[in-house]
Amino acid sequence: MSKHTEITVRSLVALCLAAVMAVSVLPVPAGAATSGEIQKEIDALEEKNKAIQAQIDAVRSQYDANYSDMADIVSKKEAIDEEIALLTDKIETTNAQITAYGQLIADTQDELDDAEEELRTLSEQHRERIRAMEEGGSITYWQVIFEANSFTDLLDRVNMMQEISEADQRRLQEMRIASDIVTATRMSLESEKTELEGTWEELTAAEAELEEKRTESDDMLRELEKKSEEYQRLMDESEALQDELMQEIAAKEKDLKQAKYDEYLAKLALQGENPPSNASWTTPVSGYTITSPFGMRTHPILGTKRMHNGIDMACSQGTPIYATRAGTVTVASYQAGGAGYYVSINHLDGFASIYMHMTNYVVSAGQSVSQGQLIGYVGSTGLSTGPHLHFGISYAGTYVNPLAYIY
Numbered sequence: 243m244s245k246h247t248e249i250t251v252r253s254l255v256a257l258c259l260a261a262v263m264a265v266s267v268l269p270v271p272a273g274a275a276t277s278g279e280i281q282k283e284i285d286a287l288e289e290k291n292k293a294i295q296a297q298i299d300a301v302r303s304q305y306d307a308n309y310s311d312m313a314d315i316v317s318k319k320e321a322i323d324e325e326i327a328l329l330t331d332k333i334e335t336t337n338a339q340i341t342a343y344g345q346l347i348a349d350t351q352d353e354l355d356d357a358e359e360e361l362r363t364l365s366e367q368h369r370e371r372i373r374a375m376e377e378g379g380s381i382t383y384w385q386v387i388f389e390a391n392s393f394t395d396l397l398d399r400v401n402m403m404q405e406i407s408e409a410d411q412r413r414l415q416e417m418r419i420a421s422d423i424v425t426a427t428r429m430s431l432e433s434e435k436t437e438l439e440g441t442w443e444e445l446t447a448a449e450a451e452l453e454e455k456r457t458e459s460d461d462m463l464r465e466l467e468k469k470s471e472e473y474q475r476l477m478d479e480s481e482a483l484q485d486e487l488m489q490e491i492a493a494k495e496k497d498l499k500q501a502k503y504d505e506y507l508a509k510l511a512l513q514g515e516n517p518p519s520n521a522s523w524t525t526p527v528s529g530y531t532i533t534s535p536f537g538m539r540t541h542p543i544l545g546t547k548r549m550h551n552g553i554d555m556a557c558s559q560g561t562p563i564y565a566t567r568a569g570t571v572t573v574a575s576y577q578a579g580g581a582g583y584y585v586s587i588n589h590l591d592g593f594a595s596i597y598m599h600m601t602n603y604v605v606s607a608g609q610s611v612s613q614g615q616l617i618g619y620v621g622s623t624g625l626s627t628g629p630h631l632h633f634g635i636s637y638a639g640t641y642v643n644p645l646a647y648i649y
């Protein structure tokens with residue numbers, strides 16, 4: 243057991259300074275936001291998420307309204323299509339009727355032509371016969387008489403001539419009546435055909451009107467489809483944004499949990515308890531004797547009760563000092579009348595370690611070190627009475643008992 247008991251007034255001041263410095267050089271865990279700060283960030287993100295959700299809801303209701311407009315137009319269009327189909331049928335039927343009437347009229351015209359031809363022929367024949375009889379005049383009349391064998395025969399011959407004339411007249415009359423009937427039929431057919439043509443024109447106009455309406459519906463539908471696509475795009479964008487936010491919130495909540503745990507550990511440290519650590523720690527020197535433990539002690543120099551922020555590990559001059567855990571060197575410096583040559587390492591999980599009174603160090607600030615890496619040698623620089631390593635561990639800026647981590 244060795245004691246460090248050299249006393250000077252100057253060193254007392256230095257010791258106080260050293261205590262202040264040792265605390266001031268303690269590392270702050272990297273990126274350490276407090277749980278309160280993280281909670282505020284989460285709250286802000288949640289607000290943003292609410293705003294996006296409101297936006298999505300608004301766009302969705304527009305989308306739905308647009309969709310029902312589209313459904314209306316589609317059903318109207320279907321009605322129009324049905325009407326057009328009906329009209330098309332009617333138009334086809336009318337067309338067929340018109341064609342049939344045209345055929346009937348043509349047939350009637352033929353009949354009429356035949357009848358007129360026959361009438362003309364009959365009329366001509368009759369006229370020929372009459373003319374022949376008249377031209378022959380008395381000769382014919384006398385011939386008829388002289389050629390008669392008897393009076394009875396003569397009467398018969400005169401009667402026959404009259405009968406021929408009467409038959410011709412009757413035949414002509416019949417033919418005229420028949421011709422008149424055909425003419426009347428033809429006119430009636432013509433008028434029915436004209437009526438049908440009128441109907442056809444009306445139907446065709448109605449169809450054209452419906453076609454126009456259908457085209458208008460198609461245009462409106464296209465517009466609404468464009469709108470629908472735009473709404474869909476807006477919703478997709480917002481939802482992508484929302485996904486990102488959700489991921490951010492999830493990450494922050496993980497940070498929050500970690501921060502709360504760290505704060506809990508820091509509170510433990512402040513209460514003088516040792517926060518748990520899952521890391522494996524190794525002793526920085528071998529062949530040591532603890533000459534002064536962690537905690538309140540009667541100061542060997544001042545004789546008053548005060549805190550000792552680490553353990554003093556006495557060992558021979560020049561003993562190699564190794565990093566107790568991997569980390570980043572935050573300080574490698576010299577402090578006269580205090581820590582002497584000393585090194586501080588941040589282990590990046592809230593814990594840091596400090597090594598004092600070296601003869602010299604072999605690392606520099608900012609350097610990464612691995613566990614067990616040589617960082618310096620045991621000496622007695624600064625406020626020290628003999629070769630020893632003052633080894634300290636802190637959590638979130640509060641010194642804790644190193645013996646809780648190294649065995």
Ligand SMILES: [Zn+2]
Nearest residue numbers: 552553554632
């Ligand atoms: Zn000490």
